[in-house]
Amino acid sequence: MSDDATKEEILSPEEIEALVERSSEPGFDDGEFRAHDFSGGQSLSMSKWTELDQLVKKHAEALQVILSSEFGVQISVEAKERTFGVTEKLLVELPERLCLISTPTEPFEADLHLVLPGELLTELVNHYFGGGSLPAPTMPKRVTPSEQRIGERVSKSFFRIMSEIWSGRLPIAFGDLFIDITLDRFSMLPRSEGFSVIPFQLAVGDEKDFLITLLVPFDALEAQKESLIPKHDSEPSMENLGAWDPEIRTALPDVSVEVRGELCELRATLRSLLKMQVGTVIPISEPSDIELFLEGDAIAVGRYGAFDGFKAMQFTKFKEDRS
Numbered sequence: 001m002s003d004d005a006t007k008e009e010i011l012s013p014e015e016i017e018a019l020v021e022r023s024s025e026p027g028f029d030d031g032e033f034r035a036h037d038f039s040g041g042q043s044l045s046m047s048k049w050t051e052l053d054q055l056v057k058k059h060a061e062a063l064q065v066i067l068s069s070e071f072g073v074q075i076s077v078e079a080k081e082r083t084f085g086v087t088e089k090l091l092v093e094l095p096e097r098l099c100l101i102s103t104p105t106e107p108f109e110a111d112l113h114l115v116l117p118g119e120l121l122t123e124l125v126n127h128y129f130g131g132g133s134l135p136a137p138t139m140p141k142r143v144t145p146s147e148q149r150i151g152e153r154v155s156k157s158f159f160r161i162m163s164e165i166w167s168g169r170l171p172i173a174f175g176d177l178f179i180d181i182t183l184d185r186f187s188m189l190p191r192s193e194g195f196s197v198i199p200f201q202l203a204v205g206d207e208k209d210f211l212i213t214l215l216v217p218f219d220a221l222e223a224q225k226e227s228l229i230p231k232h233d234s235e236p237s238m239e240n241l242g243a244w245d246p247e248i249r250t251a252l253p254d255v256s257v258e259v260r261g262e263l264c265e266l267r268a269t270l271r272s273l274l275k276m277q278v279g280t281v282i283p284i285s286e287p288s289d290i291e292l293f294l295e296g297d298a299i300a301v302g303r304y305g306a307f308d309g310f311k312a313m314q315f316t317k318f319k320e321d322r323s
Contacts, residue, residue: 042084042194042218049221049228052082055166060200062161070157073127073205080199080211084218088191091183094213095119099143099151100186103159104175108220112174113186113195114155120202120210121147124154127204143181152179158212170227194218260293261313263304289316 046052056079064077085093097118102111125146143151159174166172178185198214221228264287290313292300302313 045222045225046082046084046196046218049225051169051230052221052228053079055169056082056198059162059165062165063158063200066157066161067154067202070153071124071127071204075205076203078201080201082199083197085195085197085215086191087186087189087193087195090195090197090215091187094183094186097141097143098181098183099148099155100180100183101151101155102178102180102185105220106173106175107170107224108172108217110217110220111178112217113215114158115213115215116151116154117210117212118143118147120204120212121151121154123204123210124150148179148181152177154212155179158214170224196221258295261302262291262293263287 060077060079064075067075067077094115095117099116099118099121101114101116103114104110105112121143125144128150155177159177163172163174180186194217195215196218198216200212200214202210202212204210264284266282266284287304290302290304291298292302292313292315299319300315301317302315305312305314307314
């Protein structure tokens, strides 16, 4: 091959640009090359955090009750599937009109970000000031001061509930709230910084759904992964258990356990419970059957009656016999 040939460009700048544009199209596959998702490792790690799914679900349920009460309108909240995203991609996907609340958080040693879309804030302001029967107005490009105050109120409820719900698995504490109505602050983060994206879908009354998003730095959650993965108790070795088996069998009959018989189950409203005081009488009809519990687990069913002058239970069925 001549020197002149080696100096020629294999692809022209126009050809390279066209190839890059086409390879970015959804589903592009020329039979030899295909797009690779470099976030696969993070997504795999996040899929193991099954305890986080339970926390987020309870978070959504509590948030639904609190927001409905605060704004006087039925608000449904549903936790959606978690994803992984980086700053550069999120800047493109986040709504242009928004309220962005950031707060330093322990033990993450990093800021968490809550994204509230402007359309949701407009709807909440409309209900809060008594305009729920009228359609929400079309607002200017940026969030208004009233919407910003509503956004701050929503974020305080959101983070307070988060602290209470997550405390059983991962005690967290929040610092001051930094409220922005642009993405300027967020855009200063490293473009490749990864986040666990936790979306919540809200429906306000009969209006369309809105999506609020919690952004938690991926590395911060990864450092706390032991709290987000189910704990499995290691099973004792059968070899070691065999030596102790006779002693265990001898000692077991003398172990104290809690056995409880349950006569009945009542359902009551919170209003009636709050009215109860010393001297309140709750009528209980005489049961035909009683359940017997061992350390909280139902083990038998019996017939309620009397024996030798005492109230008694006659076993009719044990757990292993129940269909």
